[in-house]
Amino acid sequence: MQTTTALEYPALVLNRSWVPIRTTSVRDAFCLMIRGAARAVEPETYRTYDFDSWTEILAKEHEPHVRTVRLRIRVPEVILLTMYNKVPEREVVFSRRNLFKRDKNRCQFCGKRPGTSELTIDHIVPRSRGGKSTWTNCVLACVECNARKGGRTPHEARMVVRSQPGKPAWKPHFTIRVGEFRQSWKDFLSEAYWNVELQE
Ligand SMILES: [Zn+2]
Structure with a gap:
């Protein structure tokens, strides 16, 4: 294990109330600990330690x-902030995963739930006509409905979008990149887990 690599490892940051709020690097985690702004959490015992x-x-x-x-200093995987107690609000990222979540894996034209592999992302105003990839212009469509609609608007294709698409109301706490996730975080994320976006 090279020192430089270990310092770039991700550490989960909990606010003073043990709510996960972001990730940081081990390097920053050590800085916060040295300043007294954070304590390392032993993930199995939940005991906390100053630097x-x-x-x-x-x-x-x-x-x-x-x-x-x-x-040989152990790398902290979870740290607890000693002062900070807020939960920063973040915007929901427009992503494939979140769009599937918003539309609950349901075709927004026929209402069927054929399974994720049979669902596509439809641009209500087609991209070929300047339609953007946004929360208000994208919905899930099953392969069948997508083929039927083709490069037309729903009006032209005589199809109806079941509900007005918009940005989801839920607020993610923070984003964890795939590959960054560590097993020891599980217990701390359990409550907030479904609000965490796994960004690809
Ligand atoms: Zn459909």
């Missing part, structure tokens, strides 16, 4: 760690 006491726990051989001349 000095954290450096006294020896990293096991297989665990990610940062090596100094004297110490």
